[in-house]
Amino acid sequence: MLSPLRFGAGIKGKLLDAMIMQTPNITTAIGSEGMHGERPWPGAIVEIGMGAEGAQAFADAAVALYQDEVRWQQAQLQGTALLKQRYDSEPLGEQLISRITELASQLDAHRLANFTGSMLRHHSMMSTKYMSQWITAKNAGAPKD
Numbered sequence: 821m822l823s824p825l826r827f828g829a830g831i832k833g834k835l836l837d838a839m840i841m842q843t844p845n846i847t848t849a850i851g852s853e854g855m856h857g858e859r860p861w862p863g864a865i866v867e868i869g870m871g872a873e874g875a876q877a878f879a880d881a882a883v884a885l886y887q888d889e890v891r892w893q894q895a896q897l898q899g900t901a902l903l904k905q906r907y908d909s910e911p912l913g914e915q916l917i918s919r920i921t922e923l924a925s926q927l928d929a930h931r932l933a934n935f936t937g938s939m940l941r942h943h944s945m946m947s948t949k950y951m952s953q954w955i956t957a958k959n960a961g962a963p964k965d
Contacts, residue, residue, distance in 0.1 A: 824868055824878055825851035838862075839903050844895030846882045857906065862899030 821838040825848050835855060838845045844863035852865050864881045868874030885891055923930050931937065 821845035821863075822878070822882055823847040823851050824866075824875075826868075828853075830854055836903075836907065839899035842896045842899060844885055844892055844899065846878060846885065855906075856902055859902050859905060860898050862895045862902060 821843045839862055846864045849865055852861050864885055866878050866881045868878050
């Protein structure tokens with residue numbers, strides 16, 4: 821799988837899908853960013869520039885991986901290990917349920933400590949308040965039929 825990403829953040833679904841299907845992949849540092857931690861990448865990470873040299877380096881890495889059966893199989897195993905370590909739904913699901921349960925039991929305290937959420941709610945309500953005042957003022961100056 822070839823994924824010459826120049827921008828993006830977090831988990832890239834296309835790369836995760838490739839790992840699930842045991843397809844080694846070639847990507848950029850941006851493509852792999854935030855996805856593998858200290859674990860080896862299941863394929864190759866190639867830095868590509870704006871010129872033809874970068875595209876050639878990317879293509880060369882893809883051909884080299886494809887033609888080396890041992891390296892290909894090693895990349896498949898690395899993908900499986902990476903999925904198990906970082907993306908296993910069982911422990912992640914348990915952590916999610918645990919966190920939701922914890923927050924639900926302390927919801928009022930959590931909301932009090934959530935400054936950003938409080939600020940956003942406040943400003944959201946204030947914009948509604950000022951919009952209604954503007955409509956009232958506009959309607960007060962409108963000619964009566």
